[in-house]
Amino acid sequence: MADAFEPTNILVTGGCGFVGSNFVRWVAKNHPETHLTVIDKLTYAGDPKNIGDLPKSQVELVVGDICEADLLDRVVAGHDAIVHFAAESHNGNSILDPDPFVRTNVIGTYRLLQAARKYDVRYHHVSTDEVYGDLDFDEPRRFEPDDPYRPSSPYSSTKASSDLLVRAWARTYGVRATISNCSNNYGPYQHVEKFIPRQITNILCGLRPKLYGTGENVRDWIHVEDHSRAVWDILVRGRIGQTYLVGANGERANIDVMRAILRLMGQPEDGFDWVEDRPGHDRRYAIDPSKLESELGWKPDHTNFIEGLRQTIAWYEKNESWWRPAKAATEERYARQGR
Numbered sequence: 439m440a441d442a443f444e445p446t447n448i449l450v451t452g453g454c455g456f457v458g459s460n461f462v463r464w465v466a467k468n469h470p471e472t473h474l475t476v477i478d479k480l481t482y483a484g485d486p487k488n489i490g491d492l493p494k495s496q497v498e499l500v501v502g503d504i505c506e507a508d509l510l511d512r513v514v515a516g517h518d519a520i521v522h523f524a525a526e527s528h529n530g531n532s533i534l535d536p537d538p539f540v541r542t543n544v545i546g547t548y549r550l551l552q553a554a555r556k557y558d559v560r561y562h563h564v565s566t567d568e569v570y571g572d573l574d575f576d577e578p579r580r581f582e583p584d585d586p587y588r589p590s591s592p593y594s595s596t597k598a599s600s601d602l603l604v605r606a607w608a609r610t611y612g613v614r615a616t617i618s619n620c621s622n623n624y625g626p627y628q629h630v631e632k633f634i635p636r637q638i639t640n641i642l643c644g645l646r647p648k649l650y651g652t653g654e655n656v657r658d659w660i661h662v663e664d665h666s667r668a669v670w671d672i673l674v675r676g677r678i679g680q681t682y683l684v685g686a687n688g689e690r691a692n693i694d695v696m697r698a699i700l701r702l703m704g705q706p707e708d709g710f711d712w713v714e715d716r717p718g719h720d721r722r723y724a725i726d727p728s729k730l731e732s733e734l735g736w737k738p739d740h741t742n743f744i745e746g747l748r749q750t751i752a753w754y755e756k757n758e759s760w761w762r763p764a765k766a767a768t769e770e771r772y773a774r775q776g777r
Contacts, residue, residue: 443560443674445519447473451504451550452524454478456628457564457662459488461523464666466492477513478524479503479542483629487760504546510553519560519673522550525597527566528631530775532593533717543596544603551607554615561615562673563604567658567683568594569619572720575656580724581619583681590718601681608679616676618669620684621725624746625662626753630761631768633657633692634747637699637710638754639761645769647700648777651715653693656722660686661740671734685725686738695747702748713777 448465452458453476462474477500478484489497502509504524514520524546526532526539547563554561570581571588587602589595601617608615628635637647668684676682697707730736740746754761 443519445472445560445673447475447517448519448521449475449477449514449517449559451477451520451522451546452484454480454484454486454488454499455523456483456632457623457665458523459627460625460662461521461666461669462489462497463492464663465670466496469670470496472496474498475500475513475517477502477504477509482764483527485760488627505541505549507549507552510549514553514557514559517557517559519562520550520554521562521564521669521673522547523564527593529591529593530716530777532591532596534775536592536596539592539596543593544599547600547603551603551613551615555607555611555613558614560673561604561613562669562676563601563615563617564669565601565617565619566594566597567619567621567685567723567725568720569598569601573722573724575654575722577722580685580726581683582726583619583683583729590720605679614678616672616678617681618672618684619681619725620665620668621658621660621686621688621723623662623665624659625750626757627760628662629768630765634695634699634750635754635761636768637696638703638751639765641699641703641705642754642758643765647696647710648713648772649692649696649710650713650777651719653691653696654721655692655719656689656724657692657695658685658723658725659688659690659695659743660684660738661746664738664740667739668730668736671736672730675734677733682730682734683725683727684730685727686741687727688743689722689724690743698744698747699751702744702751716777
């Protein structure tokens, strides 16, 4: 295991988004000696309220685009680490318009790597298991760090591209970089366009939830707090140049997740509508986190998915003012797509 790295001033990209803001909140709570600068473009998926209650002395927000090299020159200097969450991440949106995905996920990562190289800043790159493609439903194996990349959507292909840039910059230029590829996250502050919060907020709005295709597609779920802990562990103790897979052994078919949400919210299990499947919809994701567990001693705390789902539902019930402004526009967009 590498000697522990002790960051004191971290630049977090996309720190107003779902996963990024949860990481910022986790670090602020568990490592109050660490200062965090958040840089976020504040697209529809980034909300400054997600970190607005954190101490201003510890968490600073810079509104800006990671594709702007001049901005990065002003911001990166003086930090000892970059944790890169910023990404366009919605598969359906990437199919309709790949342009922002290529710009943010590929060009933005390139700009950050150049800045990390210029200022000799340690760099952690947060990515997705979708770069590996998918698995058959009855296939016994799970994704492993050295598996070949087989992305199937514009979103996952741009994330795969960004991962490969990180690997190249680490090997060619000596950038002190690590990569994590994580399975599907759930928890508080997730935008209502995503699968779990969309179903929860539909029910809260008196709308019928929607399920793609046959509902057999399998996702490997992890609570966002466990992901945050994993990113911290990799940042401070991970081996430079290495890739770690982050998962919590949470494989579940989409239809089973849908039925669980309906049960927990007092609805009949068949109280949803089937909609046309997404083009190129991956069948099954499954993460093997054994490298992360054996090297860094990480284990998930949220091992009861139903209880985690119950807590997530309660958060959306209590925070209607947070998600309500985005709900109507999100459903209008889905309606135009027939989904």
